[in-house]
Amino acid sequence: MSVVAIINPISGAGSDPSVCAERVALVRAEAERRGASAEIHLTAGAGHARELALASAAARATLVIAWGGDGTLNEVGSALLDTGTTLGVVPAGSGNGLAAALAVPRDPRAALTVAFDGRTRAIDAGVIAGRPFFNIAGVGFDARVAKLFNARSGRRRGGWPYIFIGVREGCRYRAVPYRLTLDGERRDVRALLIAFANGREYGIGARIAPTAELDDGWLDALVVDERAVLARFWHARHLALGTAHLAPRVTARRVRRAVIETPGAIDFHVDGESSIAHDRIEVEIRPGALKVRVS
Numbered sequence: 639m640s641v642v643a644i645i646n647p648i649s650g651a652g653s654d655p656s657v658c659a660e661r662v663a664l665v666r667a668e669a670e671r672r673g674a675s676a677e678i679h680l681t682a683g684a685g686h687a688r689e690l691a692l693a694s695a696a697a698r699a700t701l702v703i704a705w706g707g708d709g710t711l712n713e714v715g716s717a718l719l720d721t722g723t724t725l726g727v728v729p730a731g732s733g734n735g736l737a738a739a740l741a742v743p744r745d746p747r748a749a750l751t752v753a754f755d756g757r758t759r760a761i762d763a764g765v766i767a768g769r770p771f772f773n774i775a776g777v778g779f780d781a782r783v784a785k786l787f788n789a790r791s792g793r794r795r796g797g798w799p800y801i802f803i804g805v806r807e808g809c810r811y812r813a814v815p816y817r818l819t820l821d822g823e824r825r826d827v828r829a830l831l832i833a834f835a836n837g838r839e840y841g842i843g844a845r846i847a848p849t850a851e852l853d854d855g856w857l858d859a860l861v862v863d864e865r866a867v868l869a870r871f872w873h874a875r876h877l878a879l880g881t882a883h884l885a886p887r888v889t890a891r892r893v894r895r896a897v898i899e900t901p902g903a904i905d906f907h908v909d910g911e912s913s914i915a916h917d918r919i920e921v922e923i924r925p926g927a928l929k930v931r932v933s
Contacts, residue, residue, distance in 0.1 A: 677699075690714075695721040712908060740759075771834075774833055896921040
């Protein structure tokens with residue numbers, strides 16, 4: 639078995655070099671316990687994990703272990719699409735939504751056990767504005783929160799900053815008019831957010847699409863219409879309860895293709911990483927495009 643480990647040295651660790659050294663040592667020890675050796679890389683910035691994973695797939699690595707948050711997993715997974723290389727996951731981010739969808743343990747040693755010894759499962763990949771995603775992508779309010787959270791470089795990570803930013807922007811954010819086409823059916827909406835879910839939750843237990851499945855060939859599309867500020871916070875309880883699809887003024891349906899149109903810049907996010915498109919965004923599903931290790 640040819641194994642490559644790609645470790646984000648700051649995901650969940652900040653700038654503590656001892657944590658990074660511990661991660662490298664643990665991967666090496668777990669590989670050696672199985673009579674294998676692992677080629678271990680540390681990422682140096684945005685996009686580096688994808689470059690390393692592309693090189694690993696080109697070299698026909700059997701397994702690439704991604705140790706980091708949803709952004710790191712997205713970069714690595716994007717590079718492994720439709721290849722013979724399998725993704726192993728060690729969650730270390732603030733949300734860890736994909737790891738939750740895969741039921742990967744949070745404990746690193748237990749997660750490595752799954753990565754080395756688990757069964758292989760083919761999951762779907764969504765594509766938004768040409769960028770693959772494996773958990774959740776969308777436009778509107780959640781994209782704004784992701785953008786502001788990711789701008790907090792060098793500052794506190796974890797779940798509480800998400801909550802703080804979410805509450806603050808929940809008071810400020812205004813819905814945007816969109817022309818939305820879902821599997822050929824077009825309508826005009828004024829939405830706080832439009833989410834496309836392959837997995838079930840953003841992370842930290844916030845379940846936006848409790849019925850979503852990673853390998854069913856569909857995306858769960860959720861449209862949250864405009865509402866008064868107090869109503870936003872009252873109905874936000876559905877995220878914790880896993881009943882967001884039942885909240886008032888939320889439309890939920892399964893789709894394979896979608897188009898979002900609105901004049902000018904469109905903030906969107908891909909597995910929690912923010913980006914900008916203009917005027918039009920296309921969304922689609924690629925069934926069974928990524929192989930991952932699960933328990």
